[in-house]
Structure formats: C-alpha cells, structure tokens
Amino acid sequence: MSARLAAPAVPPAEADESRTRFVRKLWLAREFGIVVALGLLVLVTTLDNPAFLSPQSLRDLLLGAAILVVLAVGQTVVIISRNIDLSVGAVLGLVAFATGKLLSTAPGTPAVVAILAGVGLGAVCGVVNGVLVAAARVPALVITLGTLYAFRGIDHSWAQGQQINASDMPRSFLRLGTWTVLGIPVLAVIAVVVMAVVGFYLRSYRSGRELYAIGSEPAAARLSGIPVGRRVLTSFVLCGALAGLAGVLYAARFGTVDATVGTGIELQVVAAAVVGGVAIFGGSGSVYGAALGAVLLTTIGSSLAVLRINPFWQQAVVGGLILAAIGLDRLLAVRAANRLRGRSSHGA
Amino acid sequence: MSTQPKRTLRLGLIAATMATVLVGAACGGTTRGSEDNANPSGNQATGQANPDAPLVEGLDVAFLPKQVNNPYFTVADGGGKSATEEFKGKYKEVGPSEASASSQVSYINTLSQQQTDVIATSANDPNAICGALNSARQAGAKVVTFDSDTKPECRDVFVNQATAEGIAENQVKLISEQIGGAGKIAILSATPNATNQNAWIELMRAELKKPEHGKIELVTVAYGNDEDQKSFQETQGLLRSYPDLKGIVSPTTVGVAAAARYLSGSEYKGKVALTGLGTPNQMREFVKDGTVKAFALWNPADLGYLAAYAGAALASGQITGAEGEKFKAGKLGEYTIGKDGVVVLGPPTVFDQGNIDQFDF
Numbered sequence: 001m002s003a004r005l006a007a008p009a010v011p012p013a014e015a016d017e018s019r020t021r022f023v024r025k026l027w028l029a030r031e032f033g034i035v036v037a038l039g040l041l042v043l044v045t046t047l048d049n050p051a052f053l054s055p056q057s058l059r060d061l062l063l064g065a066a067i068l069v070v071l072a073v074g075q076t077v078v079i080i081s082r083n084i085d086l087s088v089g090a091v092l093g094l095v096a097f098a099t100g101k102l103l104s105t106a107p108g109t110p111a112v113v114a115i116l117a118g119v120g121l122g123a124v125c126g127v128v129n130g131v132l133v134a135a136a137r138v139p140a141l142v143i144t145l146g147t148l149y150a151f152r153g154i155d156h157s158w159a160q161g162q163q164i165n166a167s168d169m170p171r172s173f174l175r176l177g178t179w180t181v182l183g184i185p186v187l188a189v190i191a192v193v194v195m196a197v198v199g200f201y202l203r204s205y206r207s208g209r210e211l212y213a214i215g216s217e218p219a220a221a222r223l224s225g226i227p228v229g230r231r232v233l234t235s236f237v238l239c240g241a242l243a244g245l246a247g248v249l250y251a252a253r254f255g256t257v258d259a260t261v262g263t264g265i266e267l268q269v270v271a272a273a274v275v276g277g278v279a280i281f282g283g284s285g286s287v288y289g290a291a292l293g294a295v296l297l298t299t300i301g302s303s304l305a306v307l308r309i310n311p312f313w314q315q316a317v318v319g320g321l322i323l324a325a326i327g328l329d330r331l332l333a334v335r336a337a338n339r340l341r342g343r344s345s346h347g348a
Numbered sequence: 349m350s351t352q353p354k355r356t357l358r359l360g361l362i363a364a365t366m367a368t369v370l371v372g373a374a375c376g377g378t379t380r381g382s383e384d385n386a387n388p389s390g391n392q393a394t395g396q397a398n399p400d401a402p403l404v405e406g407l408d409v410a411f412l413p414k415q416v417n418n419p420y421f422t423v424a425d426g427g428g429k430s431a432t433e434e435f436k437g438k439y440k441e442v443g444p445s446e447a448s449a450s451s452q453v454s455y456i457n458t459l460s461q462q463q464t465d466v467i468a469t470s471a472n473d474p475n476a477i478c479g480a481l482n483s484a485r486q487a488g489a490k491v492v493t494f495d496s497d498t499k500p501e502c503r504d505v506f507v508n509q510a511t512a513e514g515i516a517e518n519q520v521k522l523i524s525e526q527i528g529g530a531g532k533i534a535i536l537s538a539t540p541n542a543t544n545q546n547a548w549i550e551l552m553r554a555e556l557k558k559p560e561h562g563k564i565e566l567v568t569v570a571y572g573n574d575e576d577q578k579s580f581q582e583t584q585g586l587l588r589s590y591p592d593l594k595g596i597v598s599p600t601t602v603g604v605a606a607a608a609r610y611l612s613g614s615e616y617k618g619k620v621a622l623t624g625l626g627t628p629n630q631m632r633e634f635v636k637d638g639t640v641k642a643f644a645l646w647n648p649a650d651l652g653y654l655a656a657y658a659g660a661a662l663a664s665g666q667i668t669g670a671e672g673e674k675f676k677a678g679k680l681g682e683y684t685i686g687k688d689g690v691v692v693l694g695p696p697t698v699f700d701q702g703n704i705d706q707f708d709f
Binding site for chain 1 (some may be wrong): 416418421422483489513540567571577578580582586605606627630633634671
C-alpha cells in the first residue's frame with residue numbers, strides 16, 4: 001500500500017491533495033475495518049511472543065491462508081449474485097482425492113496437468129450446481145446443500161475408505177505445497193494471482209458488473225436485459241473451478257488425502273466472505289475483502305495457538321473474535337456513511 | 349400438463365402404499381423369526397464355556413466400525429474379513445458415514461433383525477448404543493467391541509488394541525531415545541475431550557515422573573482436533589511458543605502425519621524430534637526423508653482379526669467372556685480373557701527406517 005502511495009510523482013500541492021483524497025478513500029474502503037482488526041490481532045500476538053513475526057512464521061501464515069483465500073474468492077463471486085455455494089467443501093474433497101488418485105496411479109503426471117485436471121473436475125461440479133440453480137429456479141442454498149451430500153457421497157464411494165499418503169505422490173508435486181520463491185510460498189502467490197484476476201474481472205468487465213446488478217435486484221436485472229441465468233451459471237462454474245484448484249493445493253500441502261478432506265470447510269469459507277464485508281444478500285462486497293477475511297480467520301487460528309489459549313475455550317474465542325471483527329467493520333462503515341451524508345448535505 | 353403431475357402423484361401413492369405393505373410384511377417376518385430364536389440363544393449367554401468346542405462354520409459376522417470410509421477401520425475390518433474367511437463364516441461390513449454418538453443404533457437394530465451371529469463394533473459413544481446392543485444380544489447375537497469399548501455390561505468381550513499403560517510407556521520411551529533423554533517436549537493430541545487420548549496423556553505424565561525421565565519436561569498439551577489445518581497451526585504454535593522445544597509426541601494418526609508434513613517443509617526438520625501413533629503408509633515419506641526416526645502403532649488388521657476370532661469363539665461356545673477363559677485366534681496364537689471381559693492385543697509395534705517397508709496399512 002505504501003508503494004501505491006509513493007508511486008505518483010506530482011507537484012507538492014497536488015500531491016498533498018491527492019494524498020488526503022487517498023487517505024479518505026482508504027478510510028472509506030469497505031476492507032479497511034478488516035485490515036485494522038488484522039493489524040490489532042498481529043500486534044497483540046507479537047507483543048506476547050515476538051517469534052510470531054519471524055520469517056518462518058509469516059510463511060506459515062501465508063501458506064495457511066492460501067487455500068481458504070482461493071475458496072473465499074470463488075464464494076464471493078457466487079454470493080455477490082445473491083446465491084451461495086455450500087458444496088465447495090465437498091468439491092474440494094472430491095478433487096483432492098481425485099488428484100491423489102491420479103498422481104498415485106500415474107506418478108509421472110506433471111503438476112500443471114494435475115492442477116488443470118483438478119480445476120476441470122471442479123468446474124464440472126460447478127456446472128451441475130449452476131444448471132440446477134439457474135434452470136430449476138430453486139434457491140441455491142437448497143440446491144448446493146443437496147450437491148454437498150451428493151459430491152461427498154461420490155467421494156466416499158470412490159474412496160471406499162482408502163487413504164492416499166505422501167509417499168504415494170511424487171515429490172515434485174508435494175514440493176508445490178512447501179516451495180517458496182524469494183521467501184514467499186508458491187501457494188500464496190497462486191492465491192494472490194487468483195484474487196487479483198477475479199477482482200479485476202468483477203470490477204472492470206461488463207459481465208462482472210452485471211453480477212452485482214443481479215445480486216442487487218434480480219428482477220430489475222432481468223428486465224434490463226441481463227442474461228441472469230447465464231451469468232449465475234458462470235459464477236457457479238468459476239466457484240467450482242476455484243474449489244477444484246483449492247482441492248489440488250490441499251493435496252499438495254497436506255500430503256494425506258482421504259474421503260473426509262475439507263468436511264465443514266464451507267462454513268469457514270462463507271464466514272471469511274462475510275467477515276470480509278461481502279453482503280450475504282448479494283450486490284456488494286469485493287474479493288479483496290473476502291481474501292482479507294480468510295487471512296483474518298487463519299491468523300486467529302494461528303495466534304490462538306501461539307498465545308496458548310486454553311483449548312477448551314478456543315472455539316468460543318474464535319467466535320468472539322469474528323463477532324468483534326464484524327462489529328469493528330460495521331462501526332467504521334456506519335461512520336463512513338454518516339460522513340458521506342454530512343458532506344453531501346453541506347455541499348447542497 | 350395438469351393431469352401429468354396428478355397421475356404421477358397417484359402412481360407415487362400406490363407405490364408408497366405397496367412399499368409400506370411389503371416392508372411391514374418383511375418386518376413381521378424377521379420379528380417373528382427372532383422371537384422363535386430368542387429364547388434358546390438368550391439362554392446360551394449364561395451357559396458354561398466348553399474350551400474344546402469346535403468353531404462353528406457359516407457364522408454371520410458383521411463389522412460395524414465407528415465410521416465407514418475411515419482408513420483405520422477399513423484396515424481393521426479387513427483383518428476381520430480374513431479371519432472370518434479362515435473359519436468359513438460370512439463376513440459383512442456396515443456402518444454410518446459420520447462418527448456421531450447415536451449413528452450406529454439403527455445399524456445394530458438391523459443386524460439384530462437379520463439374525464447376525466457376531467457383531468464386532470467400535471463404539472462411538474460408550475452409552476448411546478448400549479440398549480441396542482443388549483436387545484441384539486437377547487436376540488442371540490454375540491457382541492465384541494474393539495478399539496473403543498461400551499460399558500462392560502453391554503457386550504461380551506472387548507478387544508483392546510493395547511493397554512493405556514503400554515502405550516504411554518512406549519511413547520515416552522520413543523521420545524526419550526530421540527531427544528537423548530533430556531529436554532522440553534510437548535504433546536499434540538486430538539480433541540480436548542477425547543477419552544482415550546486424555547487417559548494416555550495422564551499416564552504419560554506419570555511415566556515422565558519416573559527418575560530415569562527426570563530430565564524431560566512436558567511443557568504443554570496442544571489439541572489439533574484431528575484436523576490437518578488445526579494440527580498444522582498447533583504444531584507451529586508449539587514451535588513459536590517454545591523455541592527450545594526438543595520433541596513432540598502426537599498419539600493420534602492425523603496429528604502425527606500433519607506435524608511430520610509441517611516439520612519436513614520447515615526449518616525445524618531434523619532439529620525437533622517427532623514421534624507418536626501413526627500408520628506406516630502415512631508416515632513412510634517422513635521416515636525416509638529423515639523427519640521422523642521412529643513411531644508406533646498396533647496393527648489394526650490384527651485387531652480386527654482378533655475381534656472376529658473372539659466373536660467366533662463366543663458364538664461357538666468356547667468362551668463366555670468370563671475372566672481366565674482361553675481361546676485360539678488363528679495365526680495370532682492363544683489369548684486369555686482378562687478382567688471385565690477384556691482381551692489385550694499386545695504391545696504396540698515400533699516402525700522405523702529398518703522395518704517400515706514390511707508393513708502396508
């Protein structure tokens with residue numbers, strides 16, 4: 001962020017003005033509250049134990065958040081269009097097992113092929129979700145709750161209790177989970193690239209903007225000629241594909257895969273998006289916010305482990321911190337809205 | 349258009365009615381059948397054991413794990429299957445896909461109605477399935493629990509994988525060898541409420557109080573909830589909070605594999621010792637790359653194998669589940685029933701670089 005601040009080389013007076021404008025914009029940004037919450041959390045943990053900011057620790061934080069970020073980005077695209085995809089955990093599990101199976105039966109498969117196969121399988125699951133939601137006009141909550149069990153069931157019957165272990169997969173693939181470039185884990189780089197690309201698409205492409213329109217008011221969107229069904233289908237395919245990518249990354253990172261992988265992760269994903277300021281009823285929010293939400297949730301988990309909070313209390317503390325983060329975010333949003341209202345009345 | 353749904357509805361209703369009638373008839377059949385057999389087999393439970401009775405052929409043996417699709421139980425039940433084939437019984441495996449407290453009840457009721465001779469189960473909850481197991485026993489089934497017991501009055505025999513004392517002793521010995529007998533260690537457990545884990549941890553604390561382990565200090569117990577991500581985070585937390593940590597003991601298969609995977613890709617590889625209870629397939633990679641020197645586990649296939657033989661011995665009248673009775677369990681040899689109808693499989697097997705390739709589970 002400091003890089004962006006320093007970048008424009010402009011005359012002093014103008015620079016000053018643009019800086020205040022930038023600061024105001026930053027202050028008003030939906031994501032600002034989460035950044036503050038994240039900063040506070042890291043600060044408190046570091047004061048207690050300085051090792052929390054060691055290079056290895058930061059790498060671990062980035063690695064830990066990467067998979068959740070990819071999932072949260074996909075989920076955001078769906079939530080923005082006033083839908084929800086609860087099947088992401090099941091898709092992740094299915095793809096993780098498929099990847100393990102592929103690599104254990106054909107160890108020569110390059111990592112790129114494994115990733116493409118995983119993304120493809122995830123997209124197929126997304127097509128199933130999207131077609132059912134768009135064609136049957138049943139709420140996505142119900143449809144994806146059904147496909148959650150269906151995909152998990154396919155996973156179970158395929159796995160038959162089998163487990164794929166680190167020694168069954170080629171080392172080159174497993175290295176993907178621990179590899180670092182200039183000290184930054186490859187997994188985190190992938191997550192950031194995914195976030196940036198999807199963020200750019202939602203912000204700058206017509207079809208991306210139309211997703212917001214659909215989420216704000218589906219009936220109005222339909223009347224103004226937006227192909228609602230097609231856009232919703234696309235959002236589910238994108239979400240499925242990203243869940244597939246997350247599945248491949250999961251296999252690479254943890255090295256042990258069975259049919260129960262990713263059970264219950266869908267709730268974390270939805271929580272990440274909501275904590276990150278994505279409105280659950282659609283129409284507003286950004287993938288950057290959702291990604292920050294995912295980072296915040298993972299950091300809460302890591303910092304509780306470092307602070308050595310009594311394990312019996314941990315879940316309650318996680319819940320409390322999530323509520324506190326949302327509260328802080330809400331407070332900042334209300335203040336920003338008040339200030340906007342005040343300014344416009346002065347201007348008139 | 350409007351007649352179509354109606355007709356479908358009517359057809360559906362007819363089908364549903366017929367199904368109800370059929371199911372009713374089927375239930376009636378099995379219920380009557382179980383009543384006929386209930387009395388003679390119910391009496392057998394109090395009968396005398398005949399150690400020389402031959403194993404009955406054609407026994408119906410059912411394995412009901414905590415959860416199907418759990419690799420550990422897949423291997424254990426596989427052992428039960430090969431034992432059942434040896435004594436020429438009919439094997440089947442049924443079970444819930446979620447390991448919740450009451451999920452096994454309906455399976456037990458069905459097995460009971462099907463006149464199953466032996467039910468070998470690992471209980472998700474010591475109390476929740478008690479009623480169902482007892483009615484199955486009244487209907488003539490012999491109940492063997494393995495891995496996780498119910499209350500003793502709800503089953504005939506419990507096949508214990510290892511005594512808690514044996515596990516605690518083994519784990520402390522392994523970590524002590526790997527850290528040179530002195531230094532700080534931590535435990536990475538499953539969930540804070542897991543009964544068996546907590547029992548082992550208590551015994552490990554007691555074991556560490558012995559003078560020969562006087563230089564080892566157990567600094568804390570962390571809980572990875574048997575989830576990969578949480579176990580990763582807890583391992584990281586341990587290494588951050590205790591920079592001079594010498595070793596980690598993780599007596600749970602998920603925890604030890606996750607900790608090994610984390611250590612193998614971190615700066616702590618080879619510096620912090622790791623041991624615990626894990627399966628050879630899961631840990632092979634990490635033993636070979638030098639992250640883990642040695643770890644232990646009982647052989648789950650042997651556990652299932654012994655449970656099946658115990659069930660067959662019960663159903664054939666060789667044993668009744670009383671203390672001191674002996675029976676033969678195929679390749680594993682002879683076993684004696686201990687207090688409260690418990691049979692202990694034996695000490696855990698230690699796996700290291702030298703022997704890990706001889707095991708496949």
